[in-house]
Amino acid sequence: MKQLSILIILFISAATVPAQSIVGKWKTIDDETGKPKSVVEIFEKNGKVYGKIIKLFRDPGEEQDPVCDKCEDDRKGKKVIGMEIIRDMKQDGKEWEDGTIMDPKKGTVYDCKLWLEGGNLKVRGYVLFIYRTQTWLPYKE
Numbered sequence: 001m002k003q004l005s006i007l008i009i010l011f012i013s014a015a016t017v018p019a020q021s022i023v024g025k026w027k028t029i030d031d032e033t034g035k036p037k038s039v040v041e042i043f044e045k046n047g048k049v050y051g052k053i054i055k056l057f058r059d060p061g062e063e064q065d066p067v068c069d070k071c072e073d074d075r076k077g078k079k080v081i082g083m084e085i086i087r088d089m090k091q092d093g094k095e096w097e098d099g100t101i102m103d104p105k106k107g108t109v110y111d112c113k114l115w116l117e118g119g120n121l122k123v124r125g126y127v128l129f130i131y132r133t134q135t136w137l138p139y140k141e
Contacts, residue, residue: 026136051086070107
């Protein structure tokens with residue numbers, strides 16, 4: 001009987017643990033070079049998740065606060081630092097989807113899916129069946 005009580009308590013405890021949140025700061029890693037590119041702050045607004053660039057890791061010879069000259073939407077000509085690159089993500093179980101992510105270097109907007117894996121954030125941008133997935137790391141200042 002005592003074992004059954006312990007089992008019931010463990011089951012109830014596990015069932016009430018909230019899903020992990022992706023809200024916070026994440027260091028983006030270029031999947032081609034392996035170098036850090038930026039810090040994105042993910043936040044919730046009106047029940048959806050958004051992300052904006054709050055810091056860039058740039059080489060000394062590069063523009064430190066560039067504008068998005070290749071963007072074709074409301075972000076055209078805007079500063080990349082402070083730019084909202086993830087928009088309208090809705091949680092569906094353990095994933096966030098149905099939103100978009102924008103690559104400010106190319107100005108291209110992709111469909112997006114986000115999920116947590118091993119304490120890291122997996123970020124997938126895709127068009128139809130073609131996709132690219134990056135692993136973003138938790139960022140501590």
